[in-house]
Amino acid sequence: MHELSIAGAIVATVERHAGGSAVTSVRVRVGRLRQVVPDSLAFCFGIVARESVCEGARLEIEVVPAVLRCAGCGHEWEIQEPPFRCPECAGGDVAAVRGEELEVESIEVGEEQPCTAPA
Amino acid sequence: MHRTRVRIVEGALDANDTIAKANRADFDRAGVAVVNLMSAPGAGKTTLLERALPGLAGVRVGVLEGDVAGSFDADRLSRLHLTVTQLNTDQGFGGECHLDANMVRSALPEVPLDEIDLLVIENVGNLVCPAEFRVGEDARAMVCSVTEGEDKPLKYPLMFRACELVIVNKIDLMPHLDFDLDRLLANLEAVHPGVPHILASARTGEGVDAVRDWLVGVASRAPVGA
Numbered sequence: 593m594h595e596l597s598i599a600g601a602i603v604a605t606v607e608r609h610a611g612g613s614a615v616t617s618v619r620v621r622v623g624r625l626r627q628v629v630p631d632s633l634a635f636c637f638g639i640v641a642r643e644s645v646c647e648g649a650r651l652e653i654e655v656v657p658a659v660l661r662c663a664g665c666g667h668e669w670e671i672q673e674p675p676f677r678c679p680e681c682a683g684g685d686v687a688a689v690r691g692e693e694l695e696v697e698s699i700e701v702g703e704e705q706p707c708t709a710p711a
Numbered sequence: 712m713h714r715t716r717v718r719i720v721e722g723a724l725d726a727n728d729t730i731a732k733a734n735r736a737d738f739d740r741a742g743v744a745v746v747n748l749m750s751a752p753g754a755g756k757t758t759l760l761e762r763a764l765p766g767l768a769g770v771r772v773g774v775l776e777g778d779v780a781g782s783f784d785a786d787r788l789s790r791l792h793l794t795v796t797q798l799n800t801d802q803g804f805g806g807e808c809h810l811d812a813n814m815v816r817s818a819l820p821e822v823p824l825d826e827i828d829l830l831v832i833e834n835v836g837n838l839v840c841p842a843e844f845r846v847g848e849d850a851r852a853m854v855c856s857v858t859e860g861e862d863k864p865l866k867y868p869l870m871f872r873a874c875e876l877v878i879v880n881k882i883d884l885m886p887h888l889d890f891d892l893d894r895l896l897a898n899l900e901a902v903h904p905g906v907p908h909i910l911a912s913a914r915t916g917e918g919v920d921a922v923r924d925w926l927v928g929v930a931s932r933a934p935v936g937a
Contacts, residue, residue, distance in 0.1 A: 594840040597809065601723040608726075609719050616714055620723070627839070627869050674865060675901035676872070684904025698718045 595628060598694065599636035603646050605696045610645040613701040617650040623691035624658040649699075658691025727844055730812035734819065734847025741824035743773075744933035745832060746926065747848035749870065751863075752836030754856040755880040757784040758913040760831060763922045765791050770930045773827035775818060777810040777835045784833065796821045800835060809840035812847060829930040838863065842873040850929045852876040857885055861895040864902040871902045876909065876925055883912040 606618055618637075622628045630653045637651045660676065661668045664683035671691075677684050722728070738745050750756050764772050773794035776785040785797040798818040800807035807814070815832065822830065832848065834841040851874040855863060858881055864871040871877065877899060885892065892910075899906065909925070911918030 594809075594843055597807070597811075597840050597843065598723060601727065604726060605719070605721055605723050609717065609721070625869065626843075627867075674868060674898075675904070676868075677901070677904050684900075686904070694724060695722045696719045698716050698720075700714050700716045703713045703715065 595632040596636045596640070598626075598628060599633060599640040601694075602637060602651075602696055603640050603644050606646055606699055607644060609696075610699060610701055612645065613703060615646050615649045615699050616702045617652060617700040618646060619652045619654065619697045619699070621654045621656055621693045621695050621697050623656045623688070623693040625688055625691040626694050628694075630655065654697070656690055656693045659689045660686045660691075661689045662686050724843065727812045730816055731845040731847040734812055734816055737819060737824065738830070738847060738849075739934050742933050742935055743824050743827055743830050744930045745830045745846075745848040745850075746929055747832050747834060747841070747846055747851045748854065749834045749838075749841045749851065749874065750836060750854035750856075751838045751859055754836070754854040754859065755913045756833050756836070756854050757787055759854060759878065759880060759911065759919070759922065760833065761787060761791060762913045762916060762919050763926065764788075764793055764831070766919075767829070767923055767926060767930075770829050770927055771827045772926075773822060773824075773830045775815065775822060775830060775832045777814070777833055779808070779835060794823060794827055807840075808835055808837045809844055810834050810846055811844040815846040828933065829926060831926070838867040838870045842867075842870040849932050850875055852878065852925070854878045854880050855895075856881040857888060857890045857892070857895075861891050861898055864895070864898040868902045871899060871906070874903075874906070876907055877903075878909045878911050878918075878922060880911050880913055882910050882917065883915045 634651045641647050658671045660671050662678035662683050663685040665681040667678055667680040676686055748756055774788050775796050777798045780801045782797045785795045788795045853874045909918050909921045
């Protein structure tokens with residue numbers, strides 16, 4: 593359900609960079625720990641984008657795998673599901689190295705070209 | 712149509728986090744520590760605050776009450792002679808299901824920061840969105856009631872990992888439920904190893920002293936106000 597809030601934040605971020613140009617696609621990177629459902633995010637984006645520079649834009653979502661690092665032994669591993677505990681030393685002091693991303697990577701803006709007669 | 716790709720690489724929540732920092736600077740200047748209290752709807756946040764806040768010795772408390780609509784919770788807390796500010800989220804895009812930094816900022820002129828030491832922000836009941844949006848708090852805590860079942864930490868790891876204290880509420884109801892406390896605590900430990908918890912009942916008062924002690928501890932984190 594937070595996809596709606598996140599879609600709103602994405603559109604607001606894009607608006608600050610688009611300079612009023614129509615945006616044709618938006619590429620975002622979403623870490624797995626964000627618990628974002630890509631289909632749901634794309635659906636919400638389509639709604640929030642209405643009457644903004646993002647109206648009709650395609651949302652390309654790159655899902656970033658979650659990689660944790662153990663503060664105790666330094667082990668790094670990709671986590672698929674809990675527990676959030678080091679598989680090597682069983683330490684619980686772990687932090688995400690990757691997987692918490694929620695960023696707008698790039699946008700594609702379209703500029704209307706003057707209509708020219710075909711050669 | 713000619714198309715140009717523009718590289719941005721900006722966190723979608725950076726704008727929120729910038730405002731959260733501004734809130735935090737205001738809180739620090741006033742010497743106020745801030746708790747962001749989160750839970751699912753109906754977990755008992757307001758009842759717990761009603762029970763815990765009047766007994767906070769030596770700490771002047773304010774509450775910022777976030778709700779989609781209405782002032783039911785703020786009215787309840789106002790009866791206890793606490794400083795309560797209502798913040799409804801139903802302007803703008805429907806009724807937001809969470810508080811963000813900007814909503815809190817818009818309410819700050821109504822909050823008498825100079826008259827309090829601790830501000831408890833009671834977030835909108837929701838186990839998902841509030842975990843995404845920092846509001847300038849010193850500490851985040853959540854209330855998880857036994858009627859919600861044992862599996863919630865596994866279903867909402869973002870929320871359970873975001874907070875530094877989990878208050879397990881309504882434990883007086885356990886004799887009437889098929890609720891396995893050990894399983895809840897094991898799930899909590901799997902998602903957020905080492906996170907402290909308090910077993911509490913806002914109804915009977917059990918565990919409320921421990922909640923007060925934690926709040927007093929957070930209040931002491933504020934820088935000495937000007």
